[in-house]
Amino acid sequence: MIEFVRNVRLWFAPEEIREEGGTPDYRFSLANERTFLAWLRTALALIGGGFAVDQFLPDLRWGWRVGLALALLGAGVLCAFRAVNHWVRCERAMRRGEDLPVSRFPAALGVVVAVVAIAMVAVVLLGWEG
Amino acid sequence: MTPRRAAAARDPGLQPERTRLAWRRTTLTGAVIAVLAMKSALHGGAPASGIVAAALCAALWLGLLGLAHRRIGALASPRPAALAPRVAATAVLCTVALAVCGAALVV
Numbered sequence: 001m002i003e004f005v006r007n008v009r010l011w012f013a014p015e016e017i018r019e020e021g022g023t024p025d026y027r028f029s030l031a032n033e034r035t036f037l038a039w040l041r042t043a044l045a046l047i048g049g050g051f052a053v054d055q056f057l058p059d060l061r062w063g064w065r066v067g068l069a070l071a072l073l074g075a076g077v078l079c080a081f082r083a084v085n086h087w088v089r090c091e092r093a094m095r096r097g098e099d100l101p102v103s104r105f106p107a108a109l110g111v112v113v114a115v116v117a118i119a120m121v122a123v124v125l126l127g128w129e130g
Numbered sequence: 131m132t133p134r135r136a137a138a139a140r141d142p143g144l145q146p147e148r149t150r151l152a153w154r155r156t157t158l159t160g161a162v163i164a165v166l167a168m169k170s171a172l173h174g175g176a177p178a179s180g181i182v183a184a185a186l187c188a189a190l191w192l193g194l195l196g197l198a199h200r201r202i203g204a205l206a207s208p209r210p211a212a213l214a215p216r217v218a219a220t221a222v223l224c225t226v227a228l229a230v231c232g233a234a235l236v237v
Binding site for chain 1 (some may be wrong): 141143145146148149152153155156159160162163166167169170173209210211212213215216218219221222225226228229232233235236237
C-alpha cells in the first residue's frame with residue numbers, strides 16, 4: 001500500500017522514471033503499454049458489466065441489482081488503478097534491469113469475477129426477483 | 131549496413147501497429163460504455179441527473195479518444211518513445227470517472 005502511494009507520485013512525474021537506469025528496448029516498452037491497455041480494457045469491460053446489470057436485469061430487486069452493479073463498477077475501478085500501478089512498476093523494473101514484479105491480482109480478480117458470476121446466475125435462476 | 135537500417139525502420143514484429151490497435155480496442159470498449167450510459171439515461175424516463183451523467187460519459191469517452199488519437203500519432207514514428215505516465219494516468223482517471231458516472235446512474 002505504501003509503495004502504491006509512492007507510485008501514484010510517479011504517474012505524474014515522468015522525469016523521475018527517466019532518471020533511473022537505462023532506456024529499455026522500445027519494443028519492451030510497447031509490450032508493457034499493450035499489457036496496460038489490456039488491463040484497462042478489462043476494467044472498462046467490468047464497468048460495462050455494471051451498466052449492463054442495471055439495464056438488462058430490470059426485474060431484479062433493487063438491492064440485488066444495485067449491489068451487483070456497484071460490485072462490478074468497484075472491481076473495474078480497482079482494476080484500472082492496478083493497471084497503471086503495475087505498468088509503472090514494470091517500466092521501472094525494466095529500466096533498472098530487475099525482474100518484473102509478480103502479482104496476486106490476476107488470481108484475486110478471477111475469484112471475484114467467478115463469485116459475481118455465480119451470484120448473478122443464482123439470483124436470476126432462483127427467481128429472487130421483484 | 132543498408133539491410134540492417136531497413137530492418138530498424140520497420141519492426142518485423144509490428145509492435146507499433148499492435149500497440150496502435152490495442153489503443154483502438156480500448157476506445158471501442160469505451161464506446162460500448164458510452165452507448166450503455168446513453169441507453170440507461172433515456173430508458174429511465176430521462177431525468178436531468180441521468181442526462182448529465184450520460185453526457186459526462188460521452189465527454190469522458192471523447193477524452194479517451196483524444197488520448198488514443200495523440201498516442202497513435204506518436205506511434206507512427208519508427209521508434210516510438212515509451213508511453214508517458216501522465217497519459218496512462220489520465221486514461222485511468224477517465225475510466226474511473228466512467229465508473230463513478232455509472233454508479234450515479236445505477237443508484
